[in-house]
Amino acid sequence: MTWLSTLPGFAVSALVLLGPGMLWGALLGLRRLTLLALAGPLSVTAAVVAAELASLAGVRWSLIPLVSVTLAVGLVLWLMRRSYAGSLPERIRTDPGRPLGRSLTAWAVAAVPVGLITLWIFGHPENIAQSHDNIFHLNAVRYIAETGNASSLDLGYLGTRAPVFYPAGWHALVSLVLVTSGLSVPAAINVVNLSIVLGIWSVGCLFLVTRVTGERRSALLGAAVLSGAYSSFPYLLYEFGVVFPFLLSIALLPAVLGLVVQLLRVGAPLRTMTAANLLLLAGVAPGLAFAHPASLVGALGLSLPMVLAAAYRRLRRGSMPAWRTLVPTAAFLLVLGSAWMLLRPSRGGSDNWDELGNVQLALHEVLTQAPLYRPPAYLAAALTLIGAVALIYRRRHLWALFLYCLGAMLFVIGNWKEAPDLRWIVAGVWYNDFFRISAMLPVSGVILASVGAVALVDVLRPAVRRYLASGSGIASGRGRRMSAAAVVVVLAGLALAPLGAVQRGVAEAAAKYQFTEDSQLLTADELALIRRLPETVEPGAAIVGVPLTGASLSYSYAGIPGVILYGEVPPTDAGKVLFNSLDELTSNPEVCPAVEQTGARYVLDFGTRSVHPGERVVEPGLQDLTPENGFELVDSEGAAELYRITGC
Numbered sequence: 001m002t003w004l005s006t007l008p009g010f011a012v013s014a015l016v017l018l019g020p021g022m023l024w025g026a027l028l029g030l031r032r033l034t035l036l037a038l039a040g041p042l043s044v045t046a047a048v049v050a051a052e053l054a055s056l057a058g059v060r061w062s063l064i065p066l067v068s069v070t071l072a073v074g075l076v077l078w079l080m081r082r083s084y085a086g087s088l089p090e091r092i093r094t095d096p097g098r099p100l101g102r103s104l105t106a107w108a109v110a111a112v113p114v115g116l117i118t119l120w121i122f123g124h125p126e127n128i129a130q131s132h133d134n135i136f137h138l139n140a141v142r143y144i145a146e147t148g149n150a151s152s153l154d155l156g157y158l159g160t161r162a163p164v165f166y167p168a169g170w171h172a173l174v175s176l177v178l179v180t181s182g183l184s185v186p187a188a189i190n191v192v193n194l195s196i197v198l199g200i201w202s203v204g205c206l207f208l209v210t211r212v213t214g215e216r217r218s219a220l221l222g223a224a225v226l227s228g229a230y231s232s233f234p235y236l237l238y239e240f241g242v243v244f245p246f247l248l249s250i251a252l253l254p255a256v257l258g259l260v261v262q263l264l265r266v267g268a269p270l271r272t273m274t275a276a277n278l279l280l281l282a283g284v285a286p287g288l289a290f291a292h293p294a295s296l297v298g299a300l301g302l303s304l305p306m307v308l309a310a311a312y313r314r315l316r317r318g319s320m321p322a323w324r325t326l327v328p329t330a331a332f333l334l335v336l337g338s339a340w341m342l343l344r345p346s347r348g349g350s351d352n353w354d355e356l357g358n359v360q361l362a363l364h365e366v367l368t369q370a371p372l373y374r375p376p377a378y379l380a381a382a383l384t385l386i387g388a389v390a391l392i393y394r395r396r397h398l399w400a401l402f403l404y405c406l407g408a409m410l411f412v413i414g415n416w417k418e419a420p421d422l423r424w425i426v427a428g429v430w431y432n433d434f435f436r437i438s439a440m441l442p443v444s445g446v447i448l449a450s451v452g453a454v455a456l457v458d459v460l461r462p463a464v465r466r467y468l469a470s471g472s473g474i475a476s477g478r479g480r481r482m483s484a485a486a487v488v489v490v491l492a493g494l495a496l497a498p499l500g501a502v503q504r505g506v507a508e509a510a511a512k513y514q515f516t517e518d519s520q521l522l523t524a525d526e527l528a529l530i531r532r533l534p535e536t537v538e539p540g541a542a543i544v545g546v547p548l549t550g551a552s553l554s555y556s557y558a559g560i561p562g563v564i565l566y567g568e569v570p571p572t573d574a575g576k577v578l579f580n581s582l583d584e585l586t587s588n589p590e591v592c593p594a595v596e597q598t599g600a601r602y603v604l605d606f607g608t609r610s611v612h613p614g615e616r617v618v619e620p621g622l623q624d625l626t627p628e629n630g631f632e633l634v635d636s637e638g639a640a641e642l643y644r645i646t647g648c
Helices: 004-028 032-057 063-083 088-092 100-122 134-147 169-181 185-213 217-226 235-239 244-264 274-291 293-302 304-317 323-342 347-353 359-368 378-394 398-414 420-430 434-438 441-472 475-496 501-512 524-536 551-558 573-584 591-598
Strands: 542-544 600-605 631-637 640-645
Touching: 004 032, 004 063, 004 169, 004 185, 004 274, 032 063, 032 100, 032 169, 032 185, 032 244, 032 274, 063 169, 100 185, 100 217, 100 235, 100 475, 100 501, 134 169, 134 185, 134 551, 169 185, 169 244, 169 274, 185 217, 185 244, 185 441, 185 551, 217 378, 217 441, 217 475, 235 244, 235 501, 244 274, 244 293, 244 304, 244 441, 274 293, 293 304, 293 323, 293 398, 293 420, 304 323, 304 398, 347 420, 359 398, 378 398, 378 441, 378 475, 398 420, 398 434, 398 441, 420 434, 441 475, 524 551, 524 600, 524 631, 524 640, 542 573, 551 600, 573 591, 591 600
Parallel strands: 542 600
Antiparallel strands: 600 640, 631 640
16 A cells, blocks of 8 residues: 555545534635634534434444534525525635635645645555554454444443443544545545644644634744654654544644634634624533543633633723623633533542653643653744743733743643642643643644744844845846745745754654554554464454454454454453463363353463563463363464364
């Protein structure tokens, strides 16, 4: 497979990620950048709502439920337009009216470099992130494709136990691309992740920044360059965890926060109405919640500086009774506090982070835009400083500075292991996982850095104009020379953006997307053996294999389920017997009934090396797979071996 052969998958991914939202937005009267930026978030909402309704109705998950929901909601919006006699689009429209070409150019400036870097990270279309959580994600996509159920209410445990909630928005999108385009599971994941970053994150950053600055060319291009100038998003989430649902949710945040800025009128003067922005926020909220609930809480938290700024401005003006400001502000604070403390995992879920973190280092890292032990992000850090000075000097939009400080505070306290109770209160929503929290730093910082870029351009533009004018004295060519100068500045920004933190982050991510003799989750030999399984394993047979060694990926790659699909503990008593005593099947009377009950017919032995670096996983019942104990070696590749259970 080549990247060229994935083009049908990219077409399906673009249709799924942007199509429903484009239709809904157009019917609402959205235009230009606003339509482009909200198409993705609205489409994610369409997908998660369609997935839940399909599950309730007993309909298989496919394009049919998505198209049905898209058309049904589209019909409602069309009827609303008719009932409002054409006034609805005017009430919803939120664009400042700048030409679409300017936004498309900026989108290309943002998307092309990040896209090329991402393709380099992935390497081959079917490479996978060699990390622990990818065991679940790879198998979950296969599970949805086979069962036809993409409901978040049922995805947890992948059908091996009683269903529990797991945010399935990302999995629903990937499974649609999988079943529609014919790509493999790994290729579908890579295609969708790249589409999310380019189609939602990149344009979302443009939208968020221009809600504050207006659609100035310098603001659009500055935001475009800066959308790829941070190592913690998107590059970190390609390889850390991997927490792909969280990647989707973070990509949605800029557009969501842009709507908050519009709603509260704390940015550039835009033609917009409160009811319109509330409607749009209601439209994107389900997608954000079912992408990852933690980012819904994060959106509420990051909205706090805007809410307080809006309340302060209204109280200072005194144009209305104070209670009309204080009551909704208090209501927001109540909702924020409740969500912050209730929509979080149990405290025991963060145990593995208790001894990790360095608060002093974290303070330095947020100042240099270099989280997670990386070198400074020189361009982003410099423009952030300039932006802070510009806002303080102009005394406008100071909430954007506090937004940056709020994101920095979350990261710093997430690193503060010496204050466990405070750390849990502030960062427990994200398991005290400061890696995840670091992914929000670009969201909270891109406005400030973009303001810095605009301020720098404003300072330098007169000098550049004088210099260009003095070169020939001919005014007619000045516009072309200014355009050429702008191109040079953008190219310089794109060249500087990856220096430092991004370089390190990209290198670390690329190292996780390789099949080698010692790759962490699946080696090249193990992958080769898994791909041959359909030639050896009869339909209906299950495989005993240790998920942490990558053996359970027989399900994702070949459709052959393991007794455990992910995790470490078998979901049934029979499975526990196999992992504790399978190699005793000739002498232990409990083993063969357990083999029959689970349908296990083969053992996939990938050794004891765990996906967790430096760790070993030893299952007592899988140590002596000898002919004398009832096992026959039927295939092997290097040290990877497949045994048939013959002793029962």
